[in-house]
Amino acid sequence: MPRDRDQITTPPDGQPMTEQPKWRRDFPIDIPEDEYVARRDLIKFMALTSGAFVCGHAFLAAHSLLRAAEPAADAARPIARVNDLQVGESLSFAYPDGENAPRILVRLDEERFVAYDQQCTHLLCPVQARFEEGVLHCPCHNGYFDLQTGNPIAGPPRRPLPRVALDIRDGVIYATGIELSPP
Amino acid sequence: MAVPQELEFFVDPGRCIGCQACVQACTECDTHKGQSMIHLDYMDRRLSPQTVPMVCMHCDSPTCAEVCPADAIKRTEDGVVQSALQPRCIACNNCVLACPFGVPKMNTDMRLMMKCDMCYDRTSAGLKPMCASVCPSGALWFGTRAEIEAARPRSMPVNTFRFGNQTIRTKVNVMVPRPAGPSLVHITAALSERGTSHELIDDVFTANLYV
Numbered sequence: 036m037p038r039d040r041d042q043i044t045t046p047p048d049g050q051p052m053t054e055q056p057k058w059r060r061d062f063p064i065d066i067p068e069d070e071y072v073a074r075r076d077l078i079k080f081m082a083l084t085s086g087a088f089v090c091g092h093a094f095l096a097a098h099s100l101l102r103a104a105e106p107a108a109d110a111a112r113p114i115a116r117v118n119d120l121q122v123g124e125s126l127s128f129a130y131p132d133g134e135n136a137p138r139i140l141v142r143l144d145e146e147r148f149v150a151y152d153q154q155c156t157h158l159l160c161p162v163q164a165r166f167e168e169g170v171l172h173c174p175c176h177n178g179y180f181d182l183q184t185g186n187p188i189a190g191p192p193r194r195p196l197p198r199v200a201l202d203i204r205d206g207v208i209y210a211t212g213i214e215l216s217p218p
Numbered sequence: 219m220a221v222p223q224e225l226e227f228f229v230d231p232g233r234c235i236g237c238q239a240c241v242q243a244c245t246e247c248d249t250h251k252g253q254s255m256i257h258l259d260y261m262d263r264r265l266s267p268q269t270v271p272m273v274c275m276h277c278d279s280p281t282c283a284e285v286c287p288a289d290a291i292k293r294t295e296d297g298v299v300q301s302a303l304q305p306r307c308i309a310c311n312n313c314v315l316a317c318p319f320g321v322p323k324m325n326t327d328m329r330l331m332m333k334c335d336m337c338y339d340r341t342s343a344g345l346k347p348m349c350a351s352v353c354p355s356g357a358l359w360f361g362t363r364a365e366i367e368a369a370r371p372r373s374m375p376v377n378t379f380r381f382g383n384q385t386i387r388t389k390v391n392v393m394v395p396r397p398a399g400p401s402l403v404h405i406t407a408a409l410s411e412r413g414t415s416h417e418l419i420d421d422v423f424t425a426n427l428y429v
Contacts, residue, residue, distance in 0.1 A: 065292070066294050
C-alpha cells in the first residue's frame with residue numbers, strides 16, 4: 036500500500052490532518068513533520084554561521100586597513116581666511132562634498148587651527164566646540180572629545196573624531212584631506 | 219536510511235516454543251544493553267505451555283504517542299515508532315498504561331521509556347531484527363509478504379485489531395489460520411472466553427474462533 040512518506044500517522048478518529056485540532060498539528064508524531072534539530076544539523080549550522088562571522092570580520096578588517104592606507108586623494112579646497120576666525124571661535128563647513136560631510140574648524144591660537152568631523156562617533160550628532168574647557172561636546176549623550184587631538188574623553192563615544200588635514204597658505208586655510216586616526 | 223518498504227515483520231504466536239532466544243538476543247543489543255524490549259508471556263500456565271512473544275506492533279495511530287504529554291514518542295517516516303526521546307521523556311508512565319499491546323517498558327533508574335523499535339539500527343540497514351534472526355521456530359519472522367505466503371500457505375497475515383471500540387491497524391502483522399481466518403483479531407471478546415488448552419487446539423488464535 037503506497038503511503039505518503041511525510042505524514043503516515045493517522046489520527047485516532049481517522050480524519051485527515053487538515054480536519055484535526057491545532058494542537059495535533061503543532062505536536063506531530065511523525066519525525067519528518069516535527070521540527071526536531073539533529074545534533075549534526077546544529078553543528079553544521081554553528082560551523083557555517085561562525086564561518087560567516089569570520090569572513091565578515093575579515094572583510095571589515097581588510098576594508099578599514101585599505102581605507103586607512105589610502106592617501107588623501109581629495110583636492111585641497113579653501114575653507115576660510117585666517118582673519119575670519121578669532122582665537123576660540125569655530126566654523127562649520129563641508130568637506131569634501133556638500134551636505135553629507137559636515138566638519139568643524141576651530142582656531143586654537145594665533146598659529147594653530149584644527150578641523151574635525153562634526154559628527155560624533157557615537158550616533159552622529161553634531162559636536163560643538165567649548166574652547167574654554169578645551170573640549171568638543173556632543174549634547175546628545177554628553178560625549179566629550181579632546182579639542183587638541185579629537186580623542187574621546189568622556190561619554191559614550193569610543194573612537195576619535197576623524198581629523199581634517201589643513202594647510203595655510205597666504206592667509207587662506209585649505210582642507211587637504213582626512214586623517215582617520217589621529218597623528 | 220529507512221526500513222525497506224517490502225520487508226515486514228510477522229508474528230506467529232502459535233509457533234512460539236518459549237525458548238527465550240528472542241529475549242536473550244534483544245538483551246544483547248547495544249542500544250539498550252542488558253534490558254530486553256521483547257515480552258514473552260505465558261497464556262495460561264496452568265493449562266498450557268503456550269507462550270506468546272510480544273514485539274511493538276508499530277500502530278498507524280500509536281496510542282503511546284497520542285497520550286505522551288511531553289511529545290517524546292516519535293515515528294520515523296517508514297512507520298517505526300521509536301523509543302521515547304531521552305531529553306523529552308518525563309517518565310510519567312502514560313504510554314506504558316495506554317498501549318493496548320503492553321509494549322513500552324519504563325526504566326525507572328534512567329527515568330526513560332524504552333520500547334521495541336524493530337531494531338531500527340539493523341532494519342534500517344536492511345538486516346533482520348535480532349529476535350527474528352534468532353527465533354528457531356519462525357514465530358518471529360522478518361521478510362517479504364510473498365516469502366511468508368509461500369512458506370506458510372495455511373496462514374495469512376492480519377494487521378487489524380479491536381480493543382473495545384478502538385480499532386488499530388499496525389505495521390507488524392500477526393499470522394492467523396487461513397481457512398477461517400478472521401479479518402481482525404477481537405481481543406476484548408477473547409478475554410471473556412473460556413481458556414482452551416494448547417493440547418486441544420494448537421493455535422491460540424484459532425481457539426477464539428470456535429466458541
